[in-house]
Amino acid sequence: MIKHLRLPHLSWRFIPVWQRNYLVWKKLAIPSILGNLADPMLYMLGLGYGLGSLLPDVAGMPYLTFLAAGTVAYSTMNAATFEVLYSSFxxxxxxxxxxxxxxxxxxxxDVMLGELTWAVAKSLLSGVAILAVIWGLGLYGNFWMTLWIIPVVALVGFCFGGLGLVMADGALVRRVLPCVAAAAAGAGCVGLAAAHPRHRPGAPAGGRQRARRHRPACRRAADLRQHRLHHRAGADPAAPFNVGGAPSPRFSYPSKHHGIGAGRPSYKWCGESDPGGLLVGVIA
Amino acid sequence: MLKVRGLTKKYGDTEVVRGLDLHVRRGECFGLLGPNGAGKTTTLRLLLGLIEPDAGSIELAGIAVPQHAREARMKVGVVPQMDNLDPDFSVRENLLAYGRYFGMSKAAVAARVPELLEFAGLASKADAQIAQLSGGMKRRLTLARALVHDPDILFLDEPTTGLDPQARHLIWQGLRRLIADGKTIVLTTHFMEEAERLTDRLAILDHGRLVTEGAPHALIASHIEPAVVEVYGEGLDAWIRDYASPVCQRAETVGETLFCYTDNAERVIDALKQAPALRYLHRPSNLEDVFLKLTGRDLRD
Structure with a gap:
């Protein structure tokens, strides 16, 4: 067993392996990208707006916001694992x-590194496609903070690509490369989440609210939700359906310094509130 | 071109290759023969540095393997036993992609593609998908792919297994062209005819050991009587009892047939006139007879 534990023999020759996969993907690039976009669109529109309008807040944030972050996590993990478990296999x-x-x-x-980096590319592609949907629908608090997700997505690709490779062929568990990639990238995810700029208590409120006014899709969803909740609770729209009994924080986002999942007061995993934290939280 | 000394490989307790010594000269076509499980494919994998030997040394094109296997593989083209063309690419794209693995620029590979397609007889199929090719075409494309980086030495693992005679002859023709161009070829095969036609020298392996080595005709001359009479039909047992031993130097019964190896086939045929019901085939002995004599007639699966 010890004899197999050698440092990987890596070289730049992994690039042609990556390139090979890229060239094959390129042949079906347009349908593939459309698929990458359509999948999160369905989730956002169907579940986010549809089901979300019937649901109360999730840990202090609208269900749609919660779903958007979760979709990024699920979809990037899935892209990397599917790539190595099915295509690489x-x-x-x-x-x-x-x-x-x-x-x-x-x-x-070299071949494994080519496959791993390709799995990362697929994760990035899928993550960025969902971000594009999130941007398009305006489901974020601060644009610049959503960019924080991109390196997280790359690390998720490495992490689940490495795990998937070991699952695809148990013999590869003897290889240092996929195991180290998985462990290091997993640690990197947690690190990035922890390093994310925290919620600042003194920041001016209403950033999110202001942003919403300029995004009709968001406003419509919020209005619709307000309307439904009003009818279901059969009472006062100002005190709608409320889980914990406390006043809903829906329209009182404290800060614009957050990406997806911004401003959830009760979400304590890994600091206060950050997309990386939510991502890793969902993964964990 | 290739020097192997004391090569040994174990899988668990089984010694798959046992103390193999080989020497292949530049420009030579060298055959590795042996029954299934004799260690031919393992030997080729060892020579390429894909697996590490337990003992022994390999020098391939002047480069030590497995220590510098990457550099050595730059000089070797491989035609594997099972086709592993890339089904996601067309014929031309297969060659282009394979050249990149050797670090060739796109332009350098593209410049070689027409020549390789012509060599493989696939010029009209350049844009065909792999699934549309016949077995023979796939084999020719695999051979052309092995030549993409213009290697000095070629390893072919059973290059004509599963091909019809037409396709086999086309492959042989291609290999002769390569030999004429001065390439060194190491070939494993089960077809004795192929070995006899193509190789300058060959080695017979059994149970991981080198049984014999030499030029095909020299092996036939040194290991076996020059003629064989195969006898079969009604009354064979009686004929063997009464006549066989004085006229056959060596006789083997396989199923219903007697293989009578002899220096003087005339005497055997005379003796066969005593039993007109028997039928016989008289032929010069060949490499297959040597192979069967040295490795036995038992099945090896």
Whole structure:
């Protein structure tokens, strides 16, 4: 066992492996990107606006916001694991593409690094597609803070790509590369979440509210929700359906210094409120 | 071009390759023969540095393997036993993608593609998908792919297994062209005819050990009587009892057939006139007879 624990033999030759996967993907790029966009759109519109309008706040934030962050997490994990568990696996065992590549001056570590970085690319693609939907629908508090998600998505790709590779072929667990990639990237996710700019208690309130006014889709959803809740509670629209009995914080977001999931007062995982934290929270 | 000394590989307690010594000269076509499980494919994988030997040394194109396997593989083209063309790419794209694995620029590979397609006889199929190719075409494309980086030495693992005679002859033709161009070829095969036609020298392996080595005709001359009479039909047992031993130097019964190895086939045929019901085939002995004599007739699965 110890004899297998050697440092990976890496070289820049992993790039042609990445490129090979990219060229194959490119042939079906447009349908693939449309799929990447359509999937989160369905979730946001169907579940977020549809179901969300019937639901109370989730931990102090609208269900739609909660769902948007969760979709980024689920979808990027899924993109990386699907890529290595299905596509890389078939290249390894069914098509024997790896065998062919390793007759050229590449090692197994080069091939795995190529596959891992490709899984990261797929994660990024899927994460950025969802961000595009989030941007398009205006489901964020602060644009710049949503960019924080991109490095998190890359790390999620490495983490779940590494785990997936080990699952795809148990023999690869003896290889240092996927295990270290998974562990280091997992730690990186947590680190990024912890490093995210925190909720500042003294910040001026209403940033989110201001932003909303300029985004009709958001406003409509909020109005619709208000309306439904009013009818279900059968009472005062100012004190709608409320889980804990406390006043709803829906329209009192304290800060604009947050990305998705901003300003949730009761969410204590990893500091106060940050998309990375929510992402890792959902993953955990 | 290739020097192997004392090569040994174990899987668990099984020694798959046991103390193998090989020497292949530049420009030579060298055959590795042996029954299934003799260690041919393992030997090729060892030579490429894909697995590490438990003992012994390998020098491939002047480079030590597995220590510098990457550099060595730059000089080697491989045709594997099972086709592993990339089904996600067309014929042309397969060659382009494979060249990149050797660090060739897109322009450098693209410049070689027409020549390789012509070599493989696939010029009209450049944009076909892999699934549309016949077995023979796939094999030719695999051979062309192995040549993309213009290697000095080629490893072919059973290059014609599963092909029809037409396709096999096309592959042989291609290999002869490569030999004429001065490439060194190491070939494993089960087809004795293929080994006899193509190789300058060959080694027979069994149970991971080198059984014999030499030029095909020299092996036939040194290991076996020059002629074989295969006898079969009614009354074979009686004929064997009464006549066989004085005229056959060596006789083997396999199922219903007697293989009678002899220096003087005339005497065997004379003796066969005593039993007109028997039928026979008289032929010169060949490499297959040597192979079967040295490795036995038992199944090896």
């Amino acid at each position: 078939s290249r390894m065992h069914v098509q024997r593409t790896w065998d062919a590549i390793m007759n050229a001056p590449l090692t197994l570590d």
